[in-house]
Amino acid sequence: MADMDMKHRTKDTAGLYRTGRDDAERQLRFDRGTLLLEGVAELPAGLETWFCYDPRVDAYRAPAHRYGDIIGPLKGELARNKAPRYQVRQLACALEMTPYPHQQEALAAWQAAKGRGVVVLPTGAGKTLVGLLALCWARRDGLIMVPTLDLMQQWYALLRAAFPDQEIGLIGGGYHEPQPLTIATYDSAARHIERLGDRFGLLIFDEAHHLPSEFYRVIAEFALAPYRLGLTATPERSDGKDADLPELIGPIVYRKRPEQLAGDVLADFQVRPVHVDLSPAERAAYQQALDERNAFLQANRLGLSTLEGWNRFVMLSARSVEGRRAMRAHRDARRIAHATPAKLRALGMILANHPGARTVIFTEDNATAYEVSQRFLIPCLTHQTVIKERQDILDRFKSGAYAAIATSNVLNEGVDMPDASIGVILSGSASAREFVQRLGRILRRGHGKQAVLYEVIARETREERVADRRRTPPDASRKAERIEATLALFDPERSTGHKPDR
Numbered sequence: 001m002a003d004m005d006m007k008h009r010t011k012d013t014a015g016l017y018r019t020g021r022d023d024a025e026r027q028l029r030f031d032r033g034t035l036l037l038e039g040v041a042e043l044p045a046g047l048e049t050w051f052c053y054d055p056r057v058d059a060y061r062a063p064a065h066r067y068g069d070i071i072g073p074l075k076g077e078l079a080r081n082k083a084p085r086y087q088v089r090q091l092a093c094a095l096e097m098t099p100y101p102h103q104q105e106a107l108a109a110w111q112a113a114k115g116r117g118v119v120v121l122p123t124g125a126g127k128t129l130v131g132l133l134a135l136c137w138a139r140r141d142g143l144i145m146v147p148t149l150d151l152m153q154q155w156y157a158l159l160r161a162a163f164p165d166q167e168i169g170l171i172g173g174g175y176h177e178p179q180p181l182t183i184a185t186y187d188s189a190a191r192h193i194e195r196l197g198d199r200f201g202l203l204i205f206d207e208a209h210h211l212p213s214e215f216y217r218v219i220a221e222f223a224l225a226p227y228r229l230g231l232t233a234t235p236e237r238s239d240g241k242d243a244d245l246p247e248l249i250g251p252i253v254y255r256k257r258p259e260q261l262a263g264d265v266l267a268d269f270q271v272r273p274v275h276v277d278l279s280p281a282e283r284a285a286y287q288q289a290l291d292e293r294n295a296f297l298q299a300n301r302l303g304l305s306t307l308e309g310w311n312r313f314v315m316l317s318a319r320s321v322e323g324r325r326a327m328r329a330h331r332d333a334r335r336i337a338h339a340t341p342a343k344l345r346a347l348g349m350i351l352a353n354h355p356g357a358r359t360v361i362f363t364e365d366n367a368t369a370y371e372v373s374q375r376f377l378i379p380c381l382t383h384q385t386v387i388k389e390r391q392d393i394l395d396r397f398k399s400g401a402y403a404a405i406a407t408s409n410v411l412n413e414g415v416d417m418p419d420a421s422i423g424v425i426l427s428g429s430a431s432a433r434e435f436v437q438r439l440g441r442i443l444r445r446g447h448g449k450q451a452v453l454y455e456v457i458a459r460e461t462r463e464e465r466v467a468d469r470r471r472t473p474p475d476a477s478r479k480a481e482r483i484e485a486t487l488a489l490f491d492p493e494r495s496t497g498h499k500p501d502r
Contacts, residue, residue, distance in 0.1 A: 140201025
């Protein structure tokens, strides 16, 4: 480890540099998300890649996130480095940790990439421990970004247990208490990063797929931290902006799929599609709704296969009576496929086949989740469920008082989910990330555990195409990076051909 430390560490501390120059004005400092090189009449050779002259302050300015690239070649030109405010910090972990081989491999791969990169591990595979190991290795003040308050609480509890002698700061959820080790929500970090971007030498982005959005990406761009770690189960985004992750954090340095860890770190699992048929009346109503929607799409030369096409449909649908009818027809077709009574009958059979097994039922909308709750007397979690009630339901599920719960999206990420062995997707989006997150909710290892994820799909509807798409990342050109949480091995009869947009 010592050799690796010397080879891969960035010499990044602030201080006075002895350059042999008389000009003591040559200095680098942090300025609201950028780096200012001051006291330099002419930019030193080789630095024009990053710096440009700013006549407003008579200095050269560079993006803060380029600090790790800049500081090495620049040191010989500086009298003073005032950019970083973070400290070298020896962190002794009080927890007894025995990392799994895949966690050790992930850390080593990140270290070999000079402490910059994304680690992709399925839900339940211990991504948080990799982050903890990274904090101990980097020995710099650290900022951990999380998308939800639930994850903030989980990280807070972990860091307090791991480093009992350290003050743990919180930014978000009503707190603004930056400390050398701080946890922040993405929302709050984005609002305050202009003032905090020089205070941390390590950034950890939990659920890192959130970062490339237009609002959140400034967290990475306005910070000078030379060490960066992204943690996610699925880096791919439907808008393709995951292509920016190497620039914002670093490349994918380590990746494992659920089936690669099944039986060792995660439970063995199967994915079982269950197809149901619409009734004749539902089929006629579904087709009528599609015909009305498609007539509007064709008249306006619109397609729904891209995000741009969908956005144009939304925009045009608000401009005319015909457009509003088309949007209503689209929603009617979606509702018929999502909430056909045949799905509830299939759910009843699944529950009967697994009596007493802890089961999570996923839906795409609140109405279906509430219907499941009422039909089967199962507690329901949605975004409308208040915090205390949600925690009570999860506690009772964990204790076994509740054998099943229904939910619409709120358990996809950011919740410490109690152990479950059966998952049922009654409806869902085409997002591969959502699919892997839902699969991960049933993969926590248990003695002799066999996890099963059921996908209930309305036959000859758009749901068939959606089910295929969520197993493939948005960018079809990256076939080598396919999300293989469910392989054709689990459904050998599944067609791989293109289906019409039903």
